[in-house]
Amino acid sequence: MLSTPTGALPLSAIGSPQIDELLHTAESAGVSAASVNKLRSVLHTVFSKAKRAGKWVGENPVASTERRKVPKRVYATLRAEEVPLLLAEVPSEWRSLFAAALWTGMRRGELFALRKSDVDLRLGTILVARSNARDTTKGGHADLIPIAAPLFPVLNHQLEHSPGSLVFPTPDGSQRSAEADPQKILRTALARAGLVEGYEHVCRWCGHKERHADNEQRYCPKCLKRTNGTGKPLANPRGRALWPKAIPRAMRFHDLRHTTATLLLRAGVDAHRVQRLLRHRDVRTTTTIYGHLDVEDLRAALEKLPQLGPIWVQAAQSDPKSPSSPEANAPDSQHVTWWALQDSNLRPLPCEGSALPLS
Numbered sequence: 001m002l003s004t005p006t007g008a009l010p011l012s013a014i015g016s017p018q019i020d021e022l023l024h025t026a027e028s029a030g031v032s033a034a035s036v037n038k039l040r041s042v043l044h045t046v047f048s049k050a051k052r053a054g055k056w057v058g059e060n061p062v063a064s065t066e067r068r069k070v071p072k073r074v075y076a077t078l079r080a081e082e083v084p085l086l087l088a089e090v091p092s093e094w095r096s097l098f099a100a101a102l103w104t105g106m107r108r109g110e111l112f113a114l115r116k117s118d119v120d121l122r123l124g125t126i127l128v129a130r131s132n133a134r135d136t137t138k139g140g141h142a143d144l145i146p147i148a149a150p151l152f153p154v155l156n157h158q159l160e161h162s163p164g165s166l167v168f169p170t171p172d173g174s175q176r177s178a179e180a181d182p183q184k185i186l187r188t189a190l191a192r193a194g195l196v197e198g199y200e201h202v203c204r205w206c207g208h209k210e211r212h213a214d215n216e217q218r219y220c221p222k223c224l225k226r227t228n229g230t231g232k233p234l235a236n237p238r239g240r241a242l243w244p245k246a247i248p249r250a251m252r253f254h255d256l257r258h259t260t261a262t263l264l265l266r267a268g269v270d271a272h273r274v275q276r277l278l279r280h281r282d283v284r285t286t287t288t289i290y291g292h293l294d295v296e297d298l299r300a301a302l303e304k305l306p307q308l309g310p311i312w313v314q315a316a317q318s319d320p321k322s323p324s325s326p327e328a329n330a331p332d333s334q335h336v337t338w339w340a341l342q343d344s345n346l347r348p349l350p351c352e353g354s355a356l357p358l359s
Contacts, residue, residue, distance in 0.1 A: 016061045019043060023065060033068035040065060076251045077259040078102075080266075082195055089189040094182060096154050097168040098189075098256070103151040105260035105278045108253055110137060112176045114167045116159050121152065128279065132178040143279045182253050191246035201242035208242070215244035261290035 009018060019040075027036050043062045050056035078086060083102060090098045097111055106114075109131035118127040129135075129142035137143075147155065155167065164173030190196065201210045203220035210218065223240035257278070264274045265287075275286040 011056075014061060016064045019061050020065045023068075027068070033070045036068050037070065040067065075255055075258050076249050077255060077262045078195070078251075080263055082193070083259075085193040086189055086195060089192040091185060093171065094185050096158050097182070098186075099154050100151060100168070101253070101256040102260060103148045103154075104145060105257045107131065107138065107257060108182070109134075109178060111168055112166075112178070112180070115165050116162075116167055117165070119147075119155055119159060119167060121147070121156060121159070124152075133175075137279070139279055139281065141279075145277060145279075186251060186253055186256075187248045190248035190251060194246075195249050196246045197249055198247050199244040200247055201244050203240060203242050205240055210242065211247075212244075215246070218242045218244075258290050261286060265291045 023036055023040060026039060027033070031039075040062060044060060047056055047060045047062055051060065087095055087099055087102075100106065100111055100114075101108070104126065106126075106128060110128050113130040113132055113134075114126070114128075115130075118129065120126075124147045125144050126147055127142060127144055128137060131137045158167045162169055162173075163171075166173070166175055168176070170176055198211055198213050199215045201212060201218050202208070203223060206220060206222050208220050208222045212218070218241070220240040220242055261274055261278055264277070265271065271283050271287050271291070274291075275283045278286060278290060280286050280290075
């Protein structure tokens with residue numbers, strides 16, 4: 001362990017061992033691997049900028065430190081039938097922005113910075129050219145994307161009624177801050193729409209908690225067993241009802257963009273067009289990160305397989321001359337199985353080369 005904290009060392013004494021020790025300290029304190037990588041990224045940027053400004057000489061000390069392995073998270077997305085349920089529960093001042101996020105796949109900052117001049121309803125296009133206070137997007141380029149038919153009335157309403165030059169401004173017409181996070185609004189809407197992982201039932205008297213898949217009325221098992229000192233249960237046991245609290249689906253606002261990609265791929269749109277709509281540089285980003293198939297998608301894919309021969313269990317039970325019976329294996333058996341058909345198509349052995357037809 002280093003005797004002097006990294007932050008107290010002079011800049012000239014900072015090297016890769018000191019940076020690595022700082023990251024290990026954060027990791028030992030319980031900081032997640034993703035947060036450690038974020039800290040590493042910030043430090044790498046700081047030293048890179050210091051080097052360009054002439055404040056640092058030599059290699060970037062963060063470059064040789066190790067990145068932590070982050071387990072791939074399971075993204076939660078919405079199914080097509082769940083989208084209207086969610087939008088119905090979003091407050092009116094946010095509903096248009098949420099709808100645009102789902103129908104365009106645009107990022108939060110791009111929606112905040114979208115100007116009325118960027119929307120052309122006559123041509124049916126949106127110019128995505130800026131994000132938050134920056135005059136460029138995350139990808140560093142401007143892109144023209146089409147407007148989906150259900151989004152036309154939403155955008156038309158915003159163009160006519162929103163104050164100022166922005167499509168989705170605050171009530172006073174100013175641009176929403178980069179720190180404005182609609183996450184709380186999303187979680188509340190998910191809970192009200194019933195798009196939840198379950199319910200936590202809490203007793204307001206003793207703090208007892210239970211987790212269930214439904215919000216059916218339940219009563220606290222601890223309070224029902226309590227007595228008032230006379231050996232008799234407390235009066236009005238129904239007053240000890242557990243209060244169900246919804247546990248919303250673990251979604252971020254950015255997962256609405258994941259939802260757009262997943263719904264498009266699920267509908268059979270080819271990956272390259274989805275890539276263009278989401279404005280990814282590499283189609284692998286679209287397919288491996290943004291395209292999320294659930295079990296039902298995989299089940300539907302399996303149902304498209306052709307029938308691969310007979311169903312062996314049923315054939316063995318119903319056919320007295322099935323391959324498993326002695327009669328079926330007799331020399332005079334007329335039973336032809338799928339395996340026999342395959343054997344008849346096999347090429348002859350090398351020693352039987354004369355059996356091949358002459359060309």
